[in-house]
Amino acid sequence: MTTATPALDQPRLSAAEVAWIWIRHLASLLLPVNALVFLWTGPHSWWSVPFFIVPIALAELLDKSAVVERRQPMSTLPAWPFDSLVYLLAGLQLLIVFELALMFQHQAIFSVDMLLVLVIVGGSSGFSIITAHELIHRNKRWEQLLGRLLLCTVLYEHFYTEHLRGHHVRVGTPEDPATARFGERFNDFYRRTVPAQFRSAWALEARRLGDPEMKLWDVRMLRNRIVHGIAVGWGVAFAILAVFGLASFVAFLIQAFFASRLLEAVNYFEHWGLTRSGRRVAPVDSWDTHSWFTYYGLTGLSRHADHHSYPSRPFQQLRVYDDAPILPGGYVSMVDMVMARNDEFRAISTEELRRLGLGPFADGGVPPETGSLETDLASASEGAIAGARGRRWRALPVWLRAGVVLLSLAGIATLGGTLEPRGGSFLELLGWNAWVASGFALAFAARALVTRFAHHEGLAWGSFFAVLLGLGLLIG
Secondary structure, eight states: OOOOOOOBOOSOOOHHHHHHHHHHGGGGGHHHHHHHHHHHTOSOOTTTGGGGGHHHHHHHHHHHSSOBOOOOOBTTOOSHHHHHHHHHHHHHHHHHHHHHHHHTTSSOSSSHHHHHHHHHHHHHHHHHHHHHHHHHTSSSHHHHHHHHHHHHTTTOTTHHHHIIIIIHHHTTSTTOTTSOOTTOOHHHHHHHHHHHHHHHHHHHHHHHTTOTTOOTTOGGGGGOHHHHHHHHHHHHHHHHHHHHOHHHHHHHHHHHHHHHHHHHHHHHHHSTTOOOOSSSOOGGGSOBOOBHHHHHHTTTTTOHHHHHHSTTSOGGGOOOOTTSOBOSSOHHHHHHHHHHOHHHHHHHHHHHHHHHTOGGGGGGOOOTTOOSHHHHTOOSSHHHHHHHHHHHHHHSOHHHHHHHHHHHHHHHHHHHHTTSTTOOOHHHHHHHHHHHHHHHHHHHHHHHHHHHHHOOHHHHHHHHHHHHHHHHHHHO
16 A cells, blocks of 8 residues: 655654744735735726736746645644634635625626636635635534535535545545546536535435435425535525625625636546545545645645545645655646646646556556547547637637637626616716726737747736736826
């Protein structure tokens, strides 16, 4: 059986040594604090909102760096500083949801702020699921309840049941809806896994209550945890609608949707193409990464192989397994890759599985009905058709793609804005939104120009934000 390098058995660490390890884990505050600042400073002018994407871009840049973290945990590391960080992150997510509702009392649905909620707040809420994941694996009941409450803030509480009693038992098998199959595209996986995980959680809970065929009106349904999660999550959503209004309700739904989609992107690459060979989960049944930022910024999530071997082990004590397959990047960069460049992810991951003899390549095997890497990655499915459409879209010039997106958003904002109580006339909104779209178009044009002649990503994005800032200061 594969084993990890043993944890370092050292004398009790000094306070300074513990503090230095803990400080590195403060990288986990980057996304939630950025979301809070975004919400505390809103509503925003149209040109200032994209600046809140900078910390997210920084996270991805750090995640793509060559800095790795392979050191094993210290066995004498005290738990309480790291527990306090988990509780802080949980509190921040609850505060973010409240501040989101509060901000959109004073902002329109069809606004640049609402558009950026998807990335800034949705990204932070997706990160909060990592915190929830840590808590639901704890032994204390109140910590599990706190984790379930966090899942309710993204309308995904059934993850508690399905993850603990479904995924951890069936991972790497055809019966696990959260294990992505070899060759499966992310969008195909997403359409399959979301309803399948909910059905699985519902069945698991019905069996726990004593009747797999239990009817919805059965009195035992009052003890059904899936029903509890739906009631609390949607109770929060409709309370926001009643107290803060429609814009706040829409913002809450948007962040919940994107957070759950991020979760499934992570589920997708954590076990893609792997097939379990034994009754006990082995380290080779999960993908790992050695990214420094994923380890410290995402509370130990990089060491997923050890988590499946010892699910109750706290994040700061997770170990590195040398035999686990290694992802081509950290978690932040992997989310971008599987969503935007899925062909690239599957090609690289296929080569890693081939190199290690895992998944369909175990025992010298070859994936069924395949004979080359090209045919491994091609199929006549709807996903393949969608992938071809995506490639045709990406083949268009950047300026044309940006123009189509900006004009579409301007049109939607104009039509939607006329229906809002605080909206103006159609012509007024059309003129304003056309100006905003033009401002972003100029910024994208500046970025494309610098990219073409300077070939420097940092300078290119610097020119993008410089143009936005200049236009904002000139016109407001």
